[in-house]
Amino acid sequence: MARIKYHFNPHTLKYEKVIVGVRKRLLIVLGWIATAVVFGALFLWIAYTHFDSPKERQLRNEIDGLKYQYDILQKRVELSETVLHDLENRDDHIYRVIFEADPIPRSVRQAGYGGIEKYKALQQYDNSRLMVETSKKLERLEKQLYVQSKSFDETLDLAKGKATMLASIPSIQPLSTDDCVIGSGFGYRIHPIYKTSLMHSGIDFTSNIGVPIHATGDGTIIEVAYDGRGYGNHVIINHGYGYESLYGHMSKISVRRGQKVKRGEVIGAVGNTGASTGPHCHYEVIRNGSKINPINFFYNDLTPEQYQIVIEQASKANQSLD
Ligand SMILES: [Zn+2]
Structure with a gap:
């Protein structure tokens, strides 16, 4: 109304x-x-x-739960990284050392990862930093794990080949100790022909013409040649693992290029060919292209006392025959 x-x-x-x-x-x-x-x-x-709607409240709870899970995930990734670093250390300083492999450089282990572009899709949220950081950490861990597993594969192969490696690396004298005297060691000395101070890149075993020369490790003959102004008749053996050995001034060569030889096998005889002032065997050990002191590779067939004598002879001997 x-x-x-x-x-x-x-x-x-x-x-x-x-x-x-x-x-x-x-x-x-x-x-x-x-x-x-x-x-x-x-x-x-x-x-x-x-005021939140029930749906919003539910979503908010879910986000809090996810943040919590992300935090736990980050901590677990960090823990895994610590365990991995320990493995990397042991690998670089123990396992790889045993098998004479160089440590894996830091730059390879920490190889580049990520890039800003990669995480663009995660950049627009309130919790972007947490998501991007966790993703980056996980990605880094994956890369480092990959490098480490590759290294273990390599070490395993080295371990399997250890017996072959030990048989291959030069480890005896090319002449029997009874057959020779060390005339000149490795290092600088007055050259017998040029009379100037020159590097002697091997050891001279003074002996008699015709005395047998032995391969100092398993390998393949890669050079059989004559050099009138240098090594004369000489042989080079490739032992693998970065090692080669050279035998110079031979009177006779009893192997051919490409032939496989075993440690101790006779490859020729002592002579006086090339730039040589008397019958001797000039012996060199080459590792990764550099000539190194062969005295460190005579440990296999000598007793500790004999080895001591050889070291003394080599350090005193300066009568180089080249
Ligand atoms: Zn020499």
Whole structure:
């Protein structure tokens, strides 16, 4: 029921009915609607900004759970890295040393990873840093694990080939100890022909023409040649593992290029060919292209006492025959 309003007319001194026009009624209705809209919007704004919906609450809980899991994951990755570093250390300083393999350089172990582009998809979130860092750590761990497993494969192959390696690396004298005397050791000395101080890159075993010369390790003959101004008739054996040995000034060569030889096998005889001032065998050990002191490779067929004598002879001997 519509309420009827009255107002007092002072001229007629009577209460008169107030008649409200359609236009005014419409304005009143619109006013109410506008107020309702404004309050409604205000209420919704407060609800949206200050209170979570059940779905939002659930998502927020899920994010907290995920952050927690990410933290645990990071710690586990760090722990795995520590274990891996220990393995790398043992590999570089024990296993690889045993098999005479060089340690794996730090630069290879820490090989480049990631790049900003790779993690672009993870950059736009509140927890981007956590996600990117964890992903990077995991990726680094994967790379390091790969390098380490490759190294173990290599070490395993070296271990399997250890027997072959021991048989191959030069480890005896090319002449029997009874058949020779060390005339000159490795190092600088006055050259017997040029009379100037020159590097003597091997050991001279003074002996007699025709005394047998032995291969000092298993290998393949890679050079049989004559050099009138140098080594004369000489033989080079490739032993693998970076090792070669050279035998110079021979009177006779009893092997041919490409032939496989065993340690101790006779490859020729002592002579005086090439730049030589007397019958002797000039013997060299070459490792990775560098001539090194053969004195360190005579340990196999000598007793400790004999080895001591050889070392003394080699250090005193300076009568080089070249
Ligand atoms: Zn020599």
